[in-house]
Amino acid sequence: MIQRIGQSATAALALWFSVCGAAAAVSVPLQDFQLPQLSGLTARLEATRQGTPDAVRIVFDKDDPQRRMLFVRAKPTGAAPGARAVAFRYRLQLDRPARARFAALVREADGESWVKVARPAELATEWTVARVSVAAMRPTDFSPLASGTIEWGTVRWVCLGLVLDGSAKGTLEISEARLTDEPQHPTAPLRLTGEGPGAWTLHKDAAAQGTLTTPNEGPVGQPCLKVEFTFPGGRHMFCTNSLPMPSVDLEGYRALRLTYKATPPPGISGLLVLLSEDSGACYRADPMPTPSAEWKTSTIPLDQFRLAEWTQDPDGTLDMEKVVSVWVGAHGVAAGAGGAGTLSVCDLELVPFPR
Template sequence: MDGLRRWWLVALTLAAAVTAQETRTQPLGGGPAGVERLALVPLGGLEAALQPGAGLKVTFQKEGPERRLLALEATPAGDLTFAKALELSYRISGLEPQAARLAVVFHEADGGVRYKLGPAPTIGAPATSRISLAEPREALFSADASGKFETDRIARVWVGLTIDGPAAGTLEITRAVLTNEPYRPTGPLLLDLGKPEQWGISKESGVTAKITCPAEGPAGQPVYRLDFTFPATAHQWVVPSLPWRAENLEGYRALRLTYKVTAPAGPNLLLALAEPDGSTYVIDPPPAISTDWKTIEVPLAQLKLASWTKDEDSSLLLDGVAVQLGIHGQPKPPGAGSLWVAEVALVP
């Protein structure tokens, strides 16, 4: 009996060791915090200087409206395949949050250059943020023969800020480490509902549709409004779509929507996320028709592949998705309706 109990304990211990992932970090630069020997990269369009003294502090000044990069360079040690995010502890002054993004640029040994923008930084107080390293984009000046991100061949890494518009301030980095812990968003990511002309509209022949952005939200705020007319009892549809333009869509758990709708009897709402290749994942069963404002939260894992599309990997990939906010079905009788959407958000 004791022998059996001993083997059971051994098996339990081994199972725990396999399932528990040990956190791994690697300093980006020198020293335990990864900020030693980081060198300021001389790039055009802004003036920057390293300040003497303890720590790593850069002053910068920029006058033009264009986007420029403030970067510090490190030479990483070894294979970076393990890394899922770059974690930065920093303090920034002199910028508006919407005018800056944390950024990392990877220079591969064969000439490939890829970059990833992080979240808008905290301004005016010490903060720690992660930049996801999933699927970085290839830079226009990249000379990558392989066509893929080679994490085992990284020769140099730049870390810093993109800055839009005139600015003058400081960037202080106290810690820069690569980690196998993934990027974790700290709050909802709201879709910018944009302007009516930014939406593409796909619809059945004969259906009329118009998008406006009136101040008709629950708190009097501007909202997405789709007005449509279904002229026949046959299956009718109108599906506007808008790309979700954000650099970091990883790490979110659910899709949240606040909406209301008036419609002829019969049609259902069609609320979906569509990948760039057309693979479309819908909320199924569709949200209830409600003439009062209603907020729903649907786990992304519960979105279903639409029957009229296909996906080779059968999984929703958020990078590059477009949001679809429409309605379809057989109206009985034909008629007009409206769909208002006050908020679309990804939530952690």
């Protein structure tokens, strides 16, 4: 059964977006909100007139601890070529704690569908601005064709809501949702390691030795990545550590900032810092951050990342919307008989361009 909110206040929406979206070449309101059949939770859709046009209120209850999706779907009022994001205002209350992340799903007329899970949704009792990037969306598991690009002229539905982990009960209100090409302007750093040391994975040459731990040995006793490794001498070795990028909108960030200390084997002159795209193309920081026996913070502008010589990229340009992981480690030929090295990293962040 589909529950629907009517197309009232369309004229008010048009006026609103003509003002708020004046700087955007693409500003396509979403209307005719519906609540589709949902799995693993109960929900109902209500209209609300809290001083904002055509807002909807979703009341939901979820006992299932498994991950579930809470979506409301709406129709674009026109084509949106070049759209960068779904922008909207929201209020969110949770009576039972759960991990909630904003998400968007786009469905085309031929059945192809695309999804993007964004950053955690903050509780908000006042109307708050948010957005979910529609760049680099991935095909859903049930998408039949997966052509590689969204055909915006054939988009039938845009679904917007939450991905919920754990038992949850609450209300989500959404207002003034639209597709837009307005760029994101982040105002604070994005911590890539989350609340802890980060979910790092160690990668090394078979002839190298290395162990990865996450002790409380950061600058102020916080958890950090710590790698102890050994390179034999006389041949090229590598010991690197990868961290998956959070599934958020990375537009608007202009530098990678990391706090580290490193003592590499003799003959290794710097740290290997990479950004890896989903195609496998890697971009390395040039110049390389220098070793330091004491904790040091280095800020690397994204325009100082160059295509690594051992990978290929047809366009030869770093695209942050395609970046899936960041790598930090060491590589090269150790001098003499080789030797041991250590690397510790914490507070790995993307930094916005000063405005």
